[in-house]
Amino acid sequence: MSATLPPLASEQTLKHVLEISQHLVKMLIHSGVGYQMFSNALKPIFYREAISELEAQGVKTTDSALSLVSGMSRREINQFKSDELTHVSSNTMSVPSRVMTLWVQQQLPHKLPFSGNDKSFEALVKQISTEKHPRSIANELQRLGLVDIDKDLVCLMSESYVPFHDIREMEALLAKNVSAHLAAGIHNIYHETHRYLEQSLFVDELSEESVKQLEQYSLELWSHASEQLLNHAMRLSEQDQDQHNATHRFCVGIYQHHDDTDRSK
Structure with missing residues (x-):
């Protein structure tokens, strides 16, 4: 009878991170950020954190070591070192956002016929991608509140790819709160001294x-x-203001949530 091997620590960690990520993915999709755009934006974070991890362990940050720790190819590591991918480049933008950008850049009318000529929404989409159906792009932009579809017209509602303007401030505040919460909890997992309050x-x-x-x-x-x-x-x-060591920020938060735990539903 063969023994069952325990799951690797990396597998367990990934499982827990995915549990957290499903809520982040919901937020991303709701705001029009797709997988490719997000995965490209993650690369600089993996690169920087790989450097931090190796330096903390006293390991030389060679291309091979960085590639192994970050999971990125050595070619990608070299691109980061040459400062080609340290920021999200324009080609990582989603197709809908690129369509919006081109629409404004070309100073096209705010109302475009869906098809029929060179100044149609269909022609605009084809300048960006021939793989995405123009109708799907129009529907996505409408979902984000950026265009309105009136019969055979696509009407520009905003010249900025920033859907749901009224929630930007709430998103920024949520990012700060969740980042602080995760930082405290993750610190407690890996450090035995100076443990933060992180309970529920x-x-x-x-x-x-x-x-x-x-x-x-x-x-x-x-x-x-x-x-x-x-x-x-x-x-x-x-009391501390104007002191040379008054460089710290303290935060404490609380949240409440409930869900249905009835497994029969």
């Missing part, structure tokens, strides 16, 4: 009414605690 409470077998009560109660507790904490933090900030 879970309670099962609750009715919807009870969940609503807990949501309200947690809001009241947070309102009281955050006011006290902010007052104390402001006093310390006033």
Whole structure:
């Protein structure tokens, strides 16, 4: 009888990261960012983190070592070293965003016939890609609130590929909050000293009414605690200002969430 090998640490870590990533992918797709655009944008992050990891271990950052740790090819590593991919280049933009950019650059009318001549939406899309169907691109831009489709006309609603303008600030705040939370939790996993507060409470077998009560109660507790904490933090900030070592930022947060744990549904 053969023994079952335990999963590799890398496999377990990937499983947990994917659990987190499904929410990030939802956010990306909702805003019109596809897999190729995202994967290309990840490369500089893998490159920089591979360098940090090797330097922390006292290992020389050769092309071979960087390739092994980052999972990128040596050719890609060389491109980073020559500063060709340190930023997301224009060819990593999604087809819809490139269509929008070209539309504005060519100063085409805000209302284009879907097909029929050189100044049609179909002709515009074909300048970018012959693999993507123009109707699919139009539908995607409409979903993002960037165009309106009126019978056989595609009408430009915005000259900037920034859908859902009213949530940009909320996204930026979410990024800061989640980044701080992950940084604290990941630090606690790999470091035994100076552990950050990173905890949560879970309670099962609750009715919807009870969940609503807990949501309200947690809001009241947070309102009281955050006011006290902010007052104390402001006093310390006033005390420390103008000191040469006053270069640190402290943050603490709270979240609430509920879902249906009934496995029979």
